[in-house]
Amino acid sequence: MTAPISAPGHPQQPDGAPAPEAPQAGYPLPPLPEGAPGKPAGQFDAKQKTVLGCGGMVAAFLIVLVIAAAMSPSEAKPAKAAEAKPAPTVTVTVTATVTVTAPPPVAAKAPEPTQEAAPQTAQVPDMTGKSGDLLVEALKTSGFADGYKATSFHDVSGQGRTVLLLTNWKICDQDPKNKTIPITDKISVGVVKFGESCP
Template identity: 85%
Template sequence: MTMPTPQAPAPGFPLPAPPESGDGKPGGQLNAKQKTVLGCGGMVALFLIVTMIAAVVSPSKATKPAEAKPAPTVTVTVTATVTVTAPPPVEAKAPEPSPTQEAAPQTAQVPDMTGKSGDLLVEALKTAGFADGYKATSFHDVSGQGRTVLLLKNWKICDQDPKNKAVPLTDKISVGVVKFGESCP
């Protein structure tokens, strides 16, 4: 905002001097108290304007459809008393011990997969009846390098224990492997 530059008065008409207040300031300037009052008043006016705009823009309750109110609920409580007389307790006899056989663990035939890949053994164990062929096995590197056996199709079975034998489904099959292309020890 640019301020207009004062112009020289026309000949014969001097410019009026701004009136001075009692504190030595020109009459057109505001003191701190006047600025505070005007600032607060401006904020109140702004709040009122925003509130009026919001009231005009938002729908009133009168324009909303009436909501159905549920009928009041009535609860009726009926109390009845029933007396039951139990017969005297009867001594229970312990059941006669019967000769029982312990359930034999389920077994499955472990095929000999020597020379084949580890993933084929896992599939064969699933087919034989093991719930999870991978969990039924314990693979280890027998090359002496101590490598971790991860991708079973890349590993050749050198030795397995047991093989060609029926074992309980809870037994672990120990499998010694080397990478394909390597010789079994």
């Protein structure tokens, strides 16, 4: 019996069925038909399981990365730091300019020439023949501040006695008399004791 001759590129299997074509480089393997000899229907071969396993691991890794990125505290720290960072201090300097207008200078007023006040004067009455105390009272009435200080009594009897009690002494002469004089001037009065004659 002659063995069947197989066409080039299509090797035949021992049972006479054509052998499957070899896969070309760069193209995926065609899926095996269900019910292929030696493989139950619905199962994957080792290469397909490897591809699926790698894809599942990559997907799981990506999911873990997304969850870790969402829950990572490193991204929350800058936000908290930004919240906790105090606001910068701003210093504002305000310069106020005040303009003060001075009043015009007032010319110094020249002092008015002062006239010396004329010395106060008083009238000296003639009290010849009267007691010395009456002359003192008359001078005070005329305008002298102190009639006793305005007079100078002296004994004209030649005895050189001190004139003490004016009521006991008689005026023989006075200078001036019946005349207006400054109240600062002195009045000279010559006296003797009553009962004695004036010289």
